[in-house]
Amino acid sequence: MLGWMAWTWPTALLFIGIFSAMGIITILEIRRPGGAERKGVLGLVTTRGDRLFISLLGTVYIFLAWLGLIGMPLWAPLGLSIAWGVFCFWKV
């Protein structure tokens, strides 16, 4: 049934990761409503969902920039992305 979607394990894991992250913030939202809204260092008012979005979008650009400017392997941008995600949830 899903054959036409041409699944691979790496892409499946990517989506599992994204959907689990969305699941976790949904559960957090049910437990503690209001989205933990605050004004961060960038001067933006963000909720948990916004911070997840900014982390993911930033991650895409970190990987693309590294791939375009430097190339393989991608361990360094992985580290950078994790740091960026931590920064987003901590300060943004």
Add this chain to the structure above:
Amino acid sequence: MKTENQKAWFFVLPVLLLVAFNALIPMMTVVNYSVQETFGNNVFFFEGLRWFEELLNSDRFHAALGRQFLFTGIILAIEVPLGIIIALSMPRQGIWVPVCLVTMALPMLIPWNVVGAMWNIFTLPDIGLLGYFMNHTLGVDYDMTQNPLAAWITIVIMDVWHWTSLVVLLSYAGLVSIPDAYYQAAKIDGASNWSVFRYIQLPKMKTVLTIAILLRFMDSFNIYTEPFVLTGGGPGNSTTLLSIDLVKIALGQFDLGPAAAMSLIYFAITLLVSWLFYTLMTKDDAK
């Protein structure tokens, strides 16, 4: 504890399903394609991030991306100020209001491929009204099928003709919602026309202008049909915008992997610019 009625979620469900089937699932398939190579028959070979790496270092992609940003930049720089000026000069009451509104809305009612075909016939040097007039009456060398500059001028004018109305109508909606009291106060204070525009009209139009610019950015950045029908990306590659190049790779060369990688980068750019623009414009409105 909870007093809200959570049943409302069921009403959102059909939309959610629709979006899943027409956007989310195809999008996930594109992600899957972007890391693989196929020669048809639904047989795929894993390639990792090779297509992304090749694409990011490809001159062809850089050129198409550059043309895309140039096109979007030019049409935004023309359509937004022009739209505001037209909206400001439209009547606010009387019989001319519906006349102006309908006239303004007309170009937007025409399907995109028809717009492309219209402008193609209109500007052809030998049979088109404008093309013939320019070449044979004025003696100006204007041929959008041969000259890249002429082709660019034609697609820009076509887009301005087709879409300035959107900016006009949205700005006009913002303008008519300003109560008369503001203008009276400005008159009492002896404000100049510029001050009225800068401190009353522009701030009141901000929300609708944000939407207008956002829509124009996304539409022009994803534009395909009109330039494809008008110039087919030519002469040479001079008007091959990103979407036209994407379709050439996906359907012309049947390189689904690279095309999928290109769509994802394309999507990431649209997403980032739209998000940045929207966030910056609405930043001060948040409490």
